[in-house]
Amino acid sequence: MGRTDEALLLLEEAVREASASRLMFGQSMVLSNFGRVCQFARRQDEALTHAxxxxxxxxxxxxxxxEAWAWCLLANLVLDGSATASKIEDAHNxxxxxxxxxxxxxMRPLQARCLNGLSRLQKMVGNEALAEQHAADATSLCREMGIKTMAW
Structure with a gap:
């Protein structure tokens, strides 16, 4: 929505307050969201740290x-920028x-998202057959859930 700077400030405050209160419940999701917003803001190193x-x-x-959502975020972040063989392997894992x-x-929506990511990885390494299978599996999951399209 174009309010990345505002989101970053609010998430920084949320992390500070949670750390000060030693409240851990839900902090992992706040950190994942922080990482995602840092990704949008092109703050790659911070995004990786938060993930x-x-x-x-x-x-x-x-x-x-x-934890599952954070692993998916980390995979997405690793692929931002250059896609070296080691980054592709890390993202795959x-x-x-x-x-x-x-x-x-x-967690079927997350399963579909991961399958889509794996599909993209297989395309990068030239394995079209496996890429198509992962994409088909992701699409099938979306259909089962009544989701027409998923913003990957």
Whole structure:
């Protein structure tokens, strides 16, 4: 909506307040959101730090759903910019981790998002058949959920 700077200020404040109060519940989702907004603001290093912190906090608090979303965010962030072989491998592992958690928890929208990410990765490495399969699986999940299109 064009209000990235405003969002960054509010999220910085939310993280500061949560840290000061030592309140951990939900902090992993705040950190993931912070990472996503930093991604929009082209603050890649900060976005990566927040995504990794979100994973750590989610694990410490047993917030497996939030952890899954944070792994997906980390995969997306790793692919921003240059797509080297090591980044593609890291992103693949992060998407797989997110997908496994999403499947265990029945988080079908996240499953579809991860499958779409895996599809993009397979296209990057020239594996069109697997890319098409992942895309078809993502589309099928969306149809099952009654979602016409998903903003990837």
């Amino acid at each position: 990794r912190d979100a994973i750590d906090v989610a694990r410490a608090c047993g917030e497996r759903g939030n 992060y998407y797989r981790t997110a997908l496994t958690l999403a499947q265990e928890l029945g």
